[in-house]
Amino acid sequence: MVFRCAVLGSPIEHSLSPVMHRAAYGVLGLDWRYDAYQIDVTALAGFMADLDESWRGLSLTMPLKRAVLPMLDEVSLVARDVSAVNTVTFDGRRRLGDNTDVPGMVAALAERGVGAVQRAAVLGTGATAASAVAALGRLGVTRISVYGRHRDRTAALVSWATSRGIRAQMLPLLTTPDAPVEVLVSTVPAEALTGVGDEMVSQASTVLDVSYSPWPSPLLARATAAGRTTVTGVDLLAHQGALQVRAMTGRDVAVDVLRDAALATLVTN
Numbered sequence: 001m002v003f004r005c006a007v008l009g010s011p012i013e014h015s016l017s018p019v020m021h022r023a024a025y026g027v028l029g030l031d032w033r034y035d036a037y038q039i040d041v042t043a044l045a046g047f048m049a050d051l052d053e054s055w056r057g058l059s060l061t062m063p064l065k066r067a068v069l070p071m072l073d074e075v076s077l078v079a080r081d082v083s084a085v086n087t088v089t090f091d092g093r094r095r096l097g098d099n100t101d102v103p104g105m106v107a108a109l110a111e112r113g114v115g116a117v118q119r120a121a122v123l124g125t126g127a128t129a130a131s132a133v134a135a136l137g138r139l140g141v142t143r144i145s146v147y148g149r150h151r152d153r154t155a156a157l158v159s160w161a162t163s164r165g166i167r168a169q170m171l172p173l174l175t176t177p178d179a180p181v182e183v184l185v186s187t188v189p190a191e192a193l194t195g196v197g198d199e200m201v202s203q204a205s206t207v208l209d210v211s212y213s214p215w216p217s218p219l220l221a222r223a224t225a226a227g228r229t230t231v232t233g234v235d236l237l238a239h240q241g242a243l244q245v246r247a248m249t250g251r252d253v254a255v256d257v258l259r260d261a262a263l264a265t266l267v268t269n
Helices: 017-028 041-049 077-082 101-111 127-138 151-163 197-202 218-225 233-249 255-268
Strands: 004-009 033-038 055-060 087-091 094-098 119-123 143-148 167-172 181-186 204-209 229-231
Touching (some): 004 017, 055 233, 077 094, 077 101, 101 229, 101 233, 119 127, 127 151, 127 181, 151 167, 197 204
Parallel strands (some): 119 143, 119 181, 181 204, 204 229
Antiparallel strands (some): 055 087, 087 094
């Protein structure tokens, strides 16, 4: 039997997960399949119901990280805390949900020398933004500014952060930062920052942009030009992806295997 894994989401054509996981399988000597499926919220339950015993794991991207929660038999503490699952594995007929975005972001920042944070800013209010707040919480952050396009969603994320002992404030997405931060995390599309990218970068020591489309990230290009420390969406994807490979296969793979495969794809495209 050939074991199978896949990434699900909508849109999905830009995903680097297939080339990364396939590279990992090659290094590990595993004859496994990893595919990408265009699946929206309405199709998720049906897709999961049709999976057979050959399936070992699913990677989830937008808009499925929260929609999947009611379909799972068990959810890890970190995934439950942020109400977001990006990894599903199977134990017999049981569906297990986890979140590798949080530890992946901590590891990606640590790789660039960021081991402790007091003040930070997060752009966006979705599932990945919640994971960013949780990751920064693990690094000891005490103050976070959350920038969002939708007031109710921004308020909800600020309330969640506050409930965990973080002093958080909400601001409109296109607001110019009013104070320096050690880490700026952007979880929004590049076009959403038109006109304010330079101001955002000027106030941050380290900039992490989860987006890798377009490549290179316009926000990180500004950050590099300004002499800031940068963490790319590929860095994050590689770290969280290596954790997914471990969860799905039980084997460890070097982060650079996944990162190199992703970068090679971006360069050729």
